[in-house]
Amino acid sequence: MDFVNGLKQKDTVEIGDILTGDFKGKEIKIKGAVHTVRDMSEFSFVVLRRYDGLVQCVYEESKIPEFNSKVLREGATVEVTGTVNSEERAPGGFEIRINAIRLLSEPAKDSTMPIPISKWKLKTSLETKLSLRPISLRNVRERAIFKIQEGLVRGFRDFMFSQHFTEIRTPKIVAGNAEGGANVFKLEYFGKKAFLAQSPQFYKQTMVGVYDRVFEASPVFRAEKHNTTRHLNEYTSLDFEMGYIDGFEDIMDMEAAMLKYTFQFLEEEYAKEIKLLGITLPDVTNIPAVRFDEAKRLVSEKYERKIRNPYDLEPEEEILIGRYFKEEYNSDFVFVTHYPSKKRPFYAMDDPADTKFTLSFDLLFKGMEITTGGQRIHSYEDQVAKMVARGMDPNDFTNFLMIHKHGMPPHGGLGIGLERLTMRLLDEQNVRETTLFPRDVSRLEP
Amino acid sequence: MDFVNGLKQKDTVEIGDILTGDFKGKEIKIKGAVHTVRDMSEFSFVVLRRYDGLVQCVYEESKIPEFNSKVLREGATVEVTGTVNSEERAPGGFEIRINAIRLLSEPAKDSTMPIPISKWKLKTSLETKLSLRPISLRNVRERAIFKIQEGLVRGFRDFMFSQHFTEIRTPKIVAGNAEGGANVFKLEYFGKKAFLAQSPQFYKQTMVGVYDRVFEASPVFRAEKHNTTRHLNEYTSLDFEMGYIDGFEDIMDMEAAMLKYTFQFLEEEYAKEIKLLGITLPDVTNIPAVRFDEAKRLVSEKYERKIRNPYDLEPEEEILIGRYFKEEYNSDFVFVTHYPSKKRPFYAMDDPADTKFTLSFDLLFKGMEITTGGQRIHSYEDQVAKMVARGMDPNDFTNFLMIHKHGMPPHGGLGIGLERLTMRLLDEQNVRETTLFPRDVSRLEP
Incomplete structure (x- = not known):
């Protein structure tokens, strides 16, 4: 034998x-x-x-x-x-x-390389690069991008473990979705209607009731019809959710500490790729935090821009907020807090001081949203009331409401778009540059 | 500020x-x-x-x-x-x-716990436990199961990194599937037909051309209509793929070393849960490896069972092979090698000594298949020829064949079913016991 x-x-x-x-x-x-x-x-x-x-x-x-x-x-x-x-x-x-x-x-007889992968920088269009992804990734610079991405996930996970978070694996085929709306992929599931998960939201909240602190780094799916430089139809979300918080500030503190750890981890473990790609790691010692309405006022004043809708943030405004905090505080990052209740999902906790706003935040990195987070409603009665106020039927959410019914600690969390984080870190102009095999409205292969 | x-x-x-x-x-x-x-x-x-x-x-x-x-x-x-x-x-x-x-x-007014989660062992049916999963997981024993599962993935990843594997993130929405067949979920993708990935097969082979060795721990989707104790419609696959191999034995060696590392990691880092669940970690010092045809012969002789189909392995035969190697070699694991070509996908490399068989293997753990792996075809001409021989059109696989066309090292890899590995380790009788939120023909919630 x-x-x-x-x-x-x-x-x-x-x-x-x-x-x-x-x-x-x-x-x-x-x-x-x-x-x-x-x-x-x-x-x-x-x-x-x-x-x-x-x-x-x-x-x-x-x-x-x-x-x-x-x-x-x-x-x-x-x-x-x-x-x-x-x-x-x-x-x-x-x-x-x-x-x-x-x-x-050996390669195939009579084959020739479709792109000069041994060149330092591939001087082909993004379109060509993506169509030839299996080969273009063999370029030394291209593959270094995804080593950095690997490092970001490793740093995230290592830090989460150090803070006693439990790693979970939640289903991607789901019966209903947390974010709602039209941008959801439908599939036929043995005669039933099913969807692809837009986020692990319900499940990570559920698992806070089990492990107090949980995280997951996994694919999420959005049937967005926009074909922009920053949207993908499938991307990796770095999610965490934590219980026993004193406020949503605890979540921002955790993210800031995670970023600090992760950038240091990259510096130590991915020095070769950082040098190769010429990355300057951002300083995250002090990240400014500004209220949503205050941020709008600041950029409106400094850049003489009229506020068109006080309850919405346009992409141009995000860019200007990023610019403002770079110019005034030399920070690549800024937390924008207290988003309007209207713009946040039904599980977001309203600010008791002014229920038009929520105890929530986005993190902008060089003028682009890379994180959305906040405190969630933990009380059953409050959650049902907010659903009803929004015209939702609590009976459609029996499984989710089970956790509130039987007790949840005060909790909150966030989701980070991995490809966007990588894109901003590398100063790339298109999120597809930092996605191994991007999925968009017109791209399903390779 | x-x-x-x-x-x-x-x-x-x-x-x-x-x-x-x-x-x-x-x-x-x-x-x-x-x-x-x-x-x-x-x-x-x-x-x-x-x-x-x-x-x-x-x-x-x-x-x-x-x-x-x-x-x-x-x-x-x-x-x-x-x-x-x-x-x-x-x-x-x-x-x-x-x-x-x-x-x-506080929990909801007038709510009472639907199951006694504070009891040591939940003495409810699996059905009830799954329907109340958000609450039943709060049971100390239940949640320990998924800490062990976390540890298995951590051990796998840590070992892969130590062996210079790169972690990759491949798309789950795909245009075509590696395994083919009927058990694939279809979805509508902006007017195009798309599928959920049954495995990261094409992508992990592709990435061997980039990083030599790659791994991924991510969800895969199978539209299996069987409702058995060991099938899931969504599960976590621990995949690796490695280049520059001397033979498929290198892949088995890597898996054996990974298991050894991982069980030791569990022993050190998850001692509390191991004790709590009463787990006996299996010995993986020497895992027997037996040819497919030889394994069939051995169990047929010892257990007086007629070989019905020399090119197929029935679940009952798997169980008997497991029993044979437990009885004869005191091993919970056995590698069964050289599966018939007919039973393996088109990318499997045939054994040059007898092309009716492949350079491939399964790993059985207590009589259940937990791993399928093997060497892959690296030559473009060989891969095209095998496709044609199977009545497949190579033009349907342009993106996959790109890697062979432009050169691939000799390579191979495997996929491990995480929930099955956990199930066997814990001596559970149903794979749903070791799945956080199982998906099967009749279960899409919670």
Whole structure:
């Protein structure tokens, strides 16, 4: 009988091994994809691509006559045996003088790369880049974007765990939706009508009754018909929800602390990508917090802009609020608090001091909303009353109201749009740049 | 201007603080939900529930006459001020003698708990438990199940990161599906036909071309019409996919190492829940690996069972294979390798030694399939040929074939059903027991 008992020692090395170990003058084996081949007269430079960087190899045809350099096409994968030499001009400060090559796989016969992925920056249109996503992501700069995104989620999760939040997994196929409205995807579910979850709202509130503090990083779905630079029809929402709060300020404090932790985590763990993409990590030591109505007044005064609707915030106003707090307080972030009750869902808690407003907030990052959060109603009677006042039937929400009926601590939470956060951090102009395989009104593939 | 700058020091303590700190005889403040109230003649025991356990408080009505014990209904949340006393018979070895109580929230007027969640084990039917899920999860034993599940995912992710896998987020709304067949949910997508992803298969293979090794822990959707104890219509799949493999054995080695790491991680980080649920962590030091045809032969001989179809494995056979390897090798796990080509999807690599079989495997845990994996075809010409041989049109798979066309390393991967893994680990008889909010043919709520 054969037994499986864990990882085997391999005789190949990784780029990281070479950078940190003492391999100079030694023969090693390394695997990789052919990134570029540059034919010189006597020899060729063959650059291999691996997950953690590029390796320059030098191939002399005279040395391995049985191996024709023509085989070394971009996209082939190989195992190279060679001697490590210092070479300042090569990535990582070393190159490998090839003694032997073994071909592991080849691209299709007669295929040619549709875009020059080995160039530093892909100078193609976003449209082309997205249509060729499986290939364009092989570009070193493109893939660094999604390492940063990975780091943002890791930082978020690590911080949540450190604050005793429990990670939950809530269903994406649901019977009803928290946000309501028309922007919901419908599907046929064994003869019943079902929807895709616009957010884990009901479930995360529910789970506060179980674990006090919960979080989830998962896909949400919005059937938005707008085809803008900042909307997606499927995106990743970083959600948390916490009980026993003294007020919605506790939620903002938690988010500020999370961002601080996460940016520091990126600085430590993703230094390579930060350098590669030229990211300046924002300062989140002191994030200004301003009331919704006050924010509108401030930008209206400073930028001589008429307030058209006191209960709504236009995208242009968001941009101006961002600009105002950058100019006046040198902050890339600003919390806008006390959103009008009309603009918030039925589970939002109204401000007892003025019920036209809610105990809620958005977080703007460089003039764009990346977070919506706030305190929720915990009292059964209050929640039913607000539903009725909005013309909703509490009988449609029996499962949700079960938690209020049997007791909920004062609680609140927020949702962060991961792709938008990444977009703003990288100063990208379109949220599709920071989405692995974006879904929009006209894009369902790849 | 107000500024938000991180977490504030609170004057309340957590159960963990009391257990690890020196609070004996001191007055503290603690918040929690009323779990049970037991009225004695002179005083009441009030047990509070928090995420990390239960706290016994002692309330003397004569001491706080202004606070009526009748207010302390199950599900109310309170802030208790009291003195910490050693008390061996109380959870954690201490109790709190209440000096003051502040009510934070109350359940609905006239509401009563629909199930006795403060009992050790809920002795209700699964059906009732699921219908009342928002409340039944408040039971200490029930919620421990999903802490274990959290730990399984954390262990998986931590191990993947340690092995240089990149975490990816692939779309759940897709234009086509990897597994094909009828069990796919359809939805209307802006006038186009779209589907819910049955697995991240195409995308994870695609991302191997970018990061060499990738993983994802995310929801997948199967429109299975079977209402069995082991099928769900939405579940969490722990997927990984790795390039530059020497064979499909590398994938099994990686899984075995991951399981070893994860069970050890559970032992260290989730000791409380392991004890609470009485879990015996399985030994994964040596997992037997047996060929599909050989496994069928072995159980047919030992249990005198006729082989009805040499190219298929019935659930009863899976159970017997599990039993065989438990009896003969004392192993809860067994890898069954070389599944018939007919039973595997078009992207599976056939065994060059006998193309009726594939370089693939399932992992059985106590007689149930929890993993399907294997090596994938990396050659463009081979992949096109296999599609054509199956009567598929390669033009329907242009985006997927793009990766083969432009070069893919030899690669493979697997998917693990998280809820099934949890179910087997906990010796539960129904996968719904280990699913937070299960979705099946007849259940779409809560």
